[in-house]
Amino acid sequence: DTLEEAAVAMADPKTPLLPIVDRASGKLLGIITRRDVLDAYRSRVDLYMGHSSELQPYGDSIWVATGPIVRSFGFPFPTRMIVVRLTDGGVWINSPVEWTSEDMRAVARIGPVRHLVSPTPLHDWRINAWAKAFPDARIWLAKSLADAAPPDWSSDLDQMVFRGSRVLNEVEFFHRLSRTLIIGDFIQNYAPSANGMRNFIFKLAGVDGGTPIDARASFIGNKASGRASLDRLLSWDFDRLIVAHGECVDHDARAFARRAFAWLS
Secondary structure (H helix, E strand, O other), X not given: OOHHHHHHHHHOOOOXXXXXXXXXXXXXXXXXXXXXXXXXHHHHHHXXXXXXXXXXXXXXXXXXXXXXXXXXXXXXXXXXXXXXEOOOOOEEEEOOOOOOHHHHHHHHOXXXXXXXXXXXXXXXXXXXXXXXXXXXXXXXXXXXOOOOXXXXXXXXXXXXXXXXXXXXXXXXXXXXXOOEEEEOOOOEEOOOOOOHHHHHHHHHHOOEEEOOHHHHHOOOOOHHHHHHHHHHHHOOOOOEEEEOOEOOEOOOHHHHHHHHOHHHO
């Protein structure tokens, strides 16, 4: 199909996505459609719709905050940003969310906003409004970030490029003071609910505490690079995990991350 035909197909809620087949008989039991997936997402995302534009402490000198729901290819996603007060007093913001000017000024009360960081090309667009509000802040897009933290924040944060994807790499961070790993989109963690279909689809999609299936597919033929990146990530002394989409992990995060990336083995 052409891209245009594919776009039209995805716009149709009845577009088949996945056949459900009985392994023993080979009989077709049903089809999961885009509508099923959307309904499953909404059943969980509704819990995030009443987002708070308040910073929530997540440890020493680190805060998280939720933003409005965004949509990608029709699918709703909750958003989260991470704010760190650096040793020099400046503020470092990872994946800024859409906020009002008043809310942005509240962040500035922590300290001067000096760094606006996008860990993945998929988050680059989220920088724009904050760059206008804080014109003196330096913009760091994913493509400009390297395997070593720049001197601007190396006293507080380690970083690495998680390599292996044939589509895009993303940059992961480790906040040493709070022992917190900060992940972009390579781990998404939507907790189980009473909706059995939703749980099944989320498990199938890899967003129940793992790597989304489309991201996993982009590592085909290049998993060795992914394993090398994972080894480095697991060498950090973290106990907590902040994810951009889904629920954070407040303890035993190293074991959680190892399970989330088990598909690389």
